[in-house]
Amino acid sequence: MQLFSSDPNVPGVFAVGQTATGVFVLAQFGTGVFVVAQFGRGVFVLAQFAVGFVAVGQFAAGILSTGGMGAIGGRSFFGLPMFALLPRLRWPLAARTPLPTETTLAALTSGEVEEGFVRVRVAREGGRLAVRTSESGGKELLAAEMDAAVVRALGDEADAGRDEALVGVLAATRRADDGAGFRDAPAVTRHLSVQTVQGILPPAWRTPFLGASRANAEKEMPVAEACGRLTLWLGLCVGWWLGVGQALVAMFR
Numbered sequence: 001m002q003l004f005s006s007d008p009n010v011p012g013v014f015a016v017g018q019t020a021t022g023v024f025v026l027a028q029f030g031t032g033v034f035v036v037a038q039f040g041r042g043v044f045v046l047a048q049f050a051v052g053f054v055a056v057g058q059f060a061a062g063i064l065s066t067g068g069m070g071a072i073g074g075r076s077f078f079g080l081p082m083f084a085l086l087p088r089l090r091w092p093l094a095a096r097t098p099l100p101t102e103t104t105l106a107a108l109t110s111g112e113v114e115e116g117f118v119r120v121r122v123a124r125e126g127g128r129l130a131v132r133t134s135e136s137g138g139k140e141l142l143a144a145e146m147d148a149a150v151v152r153a154l155g156d157e158a159d160a161g162r163d164e165a166l167v168g169v170l171a172a173t174r175r176a177d178d179g180a181g182f183r184d185a186p187a188v189t190r191h192l193s194v195q196t197v198q199g200i201l202p203p204a205w206r207t208p209f210l211g212a213s214r215a216n217a218e219k220e221m222p223v224a225e226a227c228g229r230l231t232l233w234l235g236l237c238v239g240w241w242l243g244v245g246q247a248l249v250a251m252f253r
Helices: 105-110 148-159 223-251
Strands: 002-005 012-056 059-067 070-076 088-090 115-125 128-133 164-176 187-199 209-211
Touching: 012 070, 012 223, 059 223, 070 223, 105 115, 105 164, 105 187, 115 148, 128 148, 148 164, 148 187
Parallel strands: 002 012, 012 059, 059 070
Antiparallel strands: 088 209, 115 128, 115 164, 164 187
16 A cells, blocks of 8 residues: 555555545545545545445445435434434433422512422421421421421322422411500511422333434334334445445455
């Protein structure tokens, strides 16, 4: 192998000509590792008619990746149009139920908001249900501050092994007029009551399936079609080895 070759019968590291063979090839008919040609074959090929491990062209066939107006191969080259032979194995997470916007106990107590959902931690401690806010220095919510149905729902969350939940809290302003003088402003307090519970379910794994394409991500490919595409892909691999791979191996001998 020469460093530079323009002879179609002598491969070169850099090869040019109407017909050329080498590592880096620029030709009308080219064979090599990196090929730019009108008719090209090799490993990485950019040509009008391309056959390669990665092939891009008007008409192309690529084992790993390909793209073009009439392209067939493993997967698409950066989203270029093609007919994919390798199905996508999809194992996505199921969508989690949308959760309401959260607030804090401090915002409710200060009067910044009148109602909202607060994240709490639930656990069984010595036979009793302990409910504490998740914020730093979390405050324990007493059963007296919660409706009986809320207490049961939080207990169900703890028994199911889920240690977090969202509770809907309603804040009410109360004025204590007793004992206040004529010129004294009545004492104002904020009373919090827990009204509802929103469970936080972890995302569930879906059953894996063979996807048809990136455009139809949720469409499942029938097993018979997947087997047919894999058979075509294996045939493409054998054809590449017989028509291209052996020529590349002979070039380096």
